[in-house]
Amino acid sequence: MKSKNNDRAKKGDLVQVYLVILKPEERVKKLPECTKRVPYEAWVKGILIDESAVIGDRVRIKSFIGREITGTMTGINPGYNHNFGLPQPELVQIGLEAWLETRKTEEDK
C-alpha cells in the first residue's frame, strides 16, 4: 500500500527535477508544427539540498558532479525501467532457417 510519504523527499535523497528551458514562443522558428507547440523541457537528477520537499515543489539539488541546480521536483529516485522487451516471433526462427540453409549447401557438395 502506498503511503503519503512516497511523495515526500528529505535532504540527501536522490531526486529528479524538471525545468522548462524554452517556452513554445521562445523556441527556434523553423520547427515542425508538432514540435513548435510544445515547450523545450529537461530533466536532471541529483541529491536534494533542501530539508524536505514534495513532488511539485521547487527545490535545489546537487548534481552528480557537485553543481547546484534548481527545478521542480518530479521524482524521488526514479528507476531505470528500460528493458529487454518481448521475444520476437519474427526473429527467433532466423537462426534455424540459416542453419538449414548452410546444411543444405553442405549436403549438395
Place this chain on the structure above:
Amino acid sequence: MMKKNDYSSVMSRKGEILKNATGIDYQQFESSAVTFNYGNLLGSPGYSIDEVRSIQAETGVGNTPLVELKRITSLVRSLSPPGKGARVFIKDERANPSGSFKDRRASLSVYHSSRLGYKGVIAATSGNYGAAVASQAAKLGLKTIIIQEVYDSRHVGQPEILEKTRACEAYGAEVWQMTVGPELFYMLLLMLEETGFYSASLYTPTAILGIETLGFELAEQAKERVGKFPDAVIITHAGGGNVTGTARGLMKAGASSTAVIGASVDLRGMHMASDEDFNRKSFTTGHSAFGIPFLTWPDRTDVPRNCARALRYLDRYVLVTQGDVFYVTELLSRMEGLQRGPAGNTSLTAALAVARELDRDQVIVVQETEYTGAGKMPTSQLTFARENGIEVRRGDPKENCPGRTIVIPEGVEQIKVEDVDLDKIRESYIRNARQSVEDYKFQPFDLDFLAEDSKSKHDFVKRILSLSETEKKS
C-alpha cells in the same frame, strides 16, 4: 551586467563560447568565406598516430580483435553466384572500455582537454559517445556533463537512449535529458558558458584523429591474417567522423586501394526535429537522416568547421532497411555467437549484400560492433516499435516504410543495398556552399577546395556553381 540567456542572445555569442570551449581559433585556418586549411586544422593539436595509439593504450582503448565471420561467410556464399562471396571479418569494437568505437574519439579529446587544463567536459549526444566521454573523463579525473535528446512531449523515452542515460550516470556524469528539438545546441552553449568546461564535440580535430587508429589497426590486422589489406571496409555512417577517421587511418597504414564504403539505415521521409516522428524510428543513429545532410553540408555542427568530412573519402554510399539490420543482428548472435547492438550492425548488413558481388578471395572488413543490453536489443526496439503503432512482420524488405512498417527479411538473399548517387550528393554540397555565402565571388582556390572537399574535379565544381548562378538569376 548579467548576460542575457534567451535563444538569440546565446546564439550570438556562439563564436566566442566555442573558441573558449575548444581552445581553437577556427578563423586562423580560413583563407576565405569558403576555403579553410583542413590539413592544418587536423594537425593543430599536434598528435602523431603513434602518440594517439599510446594515449589510447593508457586507458585500455583500441587493439580490439578482428574476428572472421566464417559461418556467415559460408551462408552468403551458398546464396551467391559461383565464384562470388567475399570473406567477411568484423572488428569487435565492443571490446573498448565503454563498449564502442566512440571510446577512440573520446579518449583523445578528453586527454587533450586535460592537457589544456580544463576541469570538465561537455558533449551533446544521445549515442554511445556520451558513455565514452564519461568513461574516459572518469579515468582522467575530469567532470562530465552529457546533454541528451531522450523524450517526446508525452515524456516517453526512446529505450536505446534511456540506456545511454543509465550508462552515462554510471560513469558519474550529470545527465540532462531533453525533449525533441535542435535547441540541444543552445543548451550546449549555455552549459559551456556556465561551466567553462571543454566542448568534447564529435567534430573537433581530436575527435577525428582518435578514430584514425581504428583504420590503421584493421589494415595491419588484415595484412597479418590474410596477407593483404582489405579489398573493402564498410563503415556505418551518420555524422561522418567514423568514415573520415577510418579512411584516414587506412591511408596512413598504406591501404590506399581499399574501397571505403559508407552504410546508413534508410530513414528517408522522417523528420529529425519532429516530436511525433521521434519515437517512430528504431535507430537513433547510423541513419540516413544524419548521413545524407552531413554529406551535403558537414558544417552544420557544434563547431565552426567540421573535421568530419566523409565526402572526401567515400568511394560508395549505400542504404539498408531497419528490418534488414534487425535480421542481421539476430544472425550475428545465432551464427557467430556475438550479441552486439543493432545500430552498429548497419555496416555488417550492407557487407552481406556487398560480399555477394565480390570474389571469394576478396576480403571485406566491417569496422565496428557496439555493446548491447536492455533498451538496445532488437527485442526491446521491436517491442517499443509495436507500442508506438509500427507494424512488424516478415516479408520482402522492399516493403519497409520508415515510421510505419518494419519488415524482417525471409532470407539473406533478400538483403540488398540501395546505392546513393554520390555525384548528386556532391552537387548538393556545392550548391550549399554557394548558398552559404551571399554575393561572394568564388576564387580559383575556392573551387580547388570544393573539389577536394567533395572528391570531385575543378570542372565539375565550376559547372555546378555556374548552373546555380543561372538558376538564381532566372
